[in-house]
Amino acid sequence: MENNNSIKIKRKGTGNSLQLRYAENSDGSLMPVLYFPALEKTGVVRHLFTTRFGGVSSGIFSSMNLSSTRGDDPACVDENFRRAAAAVGLTRDRLVLTCQVHSTKIIRVGEEDAGKGVTRELDWNDVDGLVTDTPNLALATFFADCVPIMIVDPVRRAIGSCHSGWKGTVQRIGEATIRKMQEEFGSDPKDLVCGIGPSICRDCYEISGDVAARFKEAFPGYEQDLLTDKHNGHYQLDLWEACRRVLLDAGVPEGNISVTDVCTCCNPDVLFSHRATQGKRGNIAGLITLV
Numbered sequence: 001m002e003n004n005n006s007i008k009i010k011r012k013g014t015g016n017s018l019q020l021r022y023a024e025n026s027d028g029s030l031m032p033v034l035y036f037p038a039l040e041k042t043g044v045v046r047h048l049f050t051t052r053f054g055g056v057s058s059g060i061f062s063s064m065n066l067s068s069t070r071g072d073d074p075a076c077v078d079e080n081f082r083r084a085a086a087a088v089g090l091t092r093d094r095l096v097l098t099c100q101v102h103s104t105k106i107i108r109v110g111e112e113d114a115g116k117g118v119t120r121e122l123d124w125n126d127v128d129g130l131v132t133d134t135p136n137l138a139l140a141t142f143f144a145d146c147v148p149i150m151i152v153d154p155v156r157r158a159i160g161s162c163h164s165g166w167k168g169t170v171q172r173i174g175e176a177t178i179r180k181m182q183e184e185f186g187s188d189p190k191d192l193v194c195g196i197g198p199s200i201c202r203d204c205y206e207i208s209g210d211v212a213a214r215f216k217e218a219f220p221g222y223e224q225d226l227l228t229d230k231h232n233g234h235y236q237l238d239l240w241e242a243c244r245r246v247l248l249d250a251g252v253p254e255g256n257i258s259v260t261d262v263c264t265c266c267n268p269d270v271l272f273s274h275r276a277t278q279g280k281r282g283n284i285a286g287l288i289t290l291v
Contacts, residue, residue: 008270012263018034021035026086031053034049036195036258039152044152044157045289046088047088048084048286050284050287057073057076060277085138088287090289092118095140096115096132097117097142098117099117099124099126101125101126102163102165105126106129106131107124107127107130107131107180108132109132110137114137128173129162131160131180132159134290140286141285143199143264143286144264145199147163147199148196149162153192156191158185166237169243170218174250175247189250196260202236204275208233219242
C-alpha cells in the first residue's frame with residue numbers, strides 16, 4: 001500500500017476540507033499528512049495528522065503506526081515517532097504523549113515533560129488531553145475513528161489537544177480542554193481557533209440506543225442534528241457535529257472552527273479505522289506544537 005504519490009481520499013461534503021501535504025523523511029521517502037489551513041494561518045503553530053503512509057511498520061500496522069500497545073515492533077514505532085516529530089520540525093524527545101482512557105482529564109505540560117511516552121517513561125495513565133504554552137513541545141494524541149480536537153490560542157500563545165471518543169464527547173472534553181486553557185493561560189474562547197480532525201463520520205458510526213440516550217440527555221434540542229433513528233434500536237451518530245456544538249457552547253466563534261471532511265472508516269487504506277478493520281489496526285496521531 002506504500003504508494004505515497006497516488007493517495008486517493010474520499011471526502012464528505014461537510015465542513016472545511018483538510019489539506020494534504022508531503023513531508024520528506026531522512027531516507028528521501030515521502031510521508032503524507034493532513035492539516036487545517038486555518039490553524040496554520042494563526043502563525044503560531046505547526047501541526048499535522050498522520051496517515052497510514054510514510055512509516056516502517058508492516059502487516060496490519062502498515063506503515064505509519066504510532067501505537068506501542070497493539071503488538072507492533074517497538075523499533076518500528078520508535079522510527080515512526082522520529083519521522084512524525086521531524087515533520088513538525090522536532091525530535092522525538094520533544095513529544096509529549098497522552099495515555100487515553102476515554103476520560104475528560106486534561107493536564108498542563110511543560111519543559112519538564114518533554115519526551116514522556118517516547119524517550120522517557122510516561123508517569124500518567126488516564127490523560128485524554130494536554131495543554132501547553134511551551135514552544136517546540138509537541139502534544140501527541142492518538143486515533144483510529146475517535147475525534148481529534150486541536151485548539152490554538154494565538155493571543156496567549158497556548159495550545160490544547162484532546163481525544164474525543166463518544167464517551168469524551170458526551171462529557172464535553174473539548175469544553176474541558178478550553179476551561180483548562182482559561183485556567184492556566186487566561187485564554188478567551190473568542191480568540192481560539194479549533195480543528196475537529198479526521199475521524200468516523202455519521203454514515204459509518206452506528207450506535208446502540210443506550211448511547212443515543214446519553215447524547216439526547218447531553219445535547220437537548222439538538223437530537224435531530226446529531227442522531228438518525230434507524231428504527232431498530234440503533235442510531236447513526238454525528239460525532240463531528242457533537243464536537244462542533246461543544247466548542248460553540250464553550251464560546252468559540254463558529255467561523256473559528258474547522259471541521260473534517262475526511263472519515264477514517266471511509267478511508268481505511270489511508271487512515272487507521274477500528275470499525276473498518278474490526279480492531280486489526282494501528283493508530284494515527286495528531287501532533288501540534290507552538291513555534
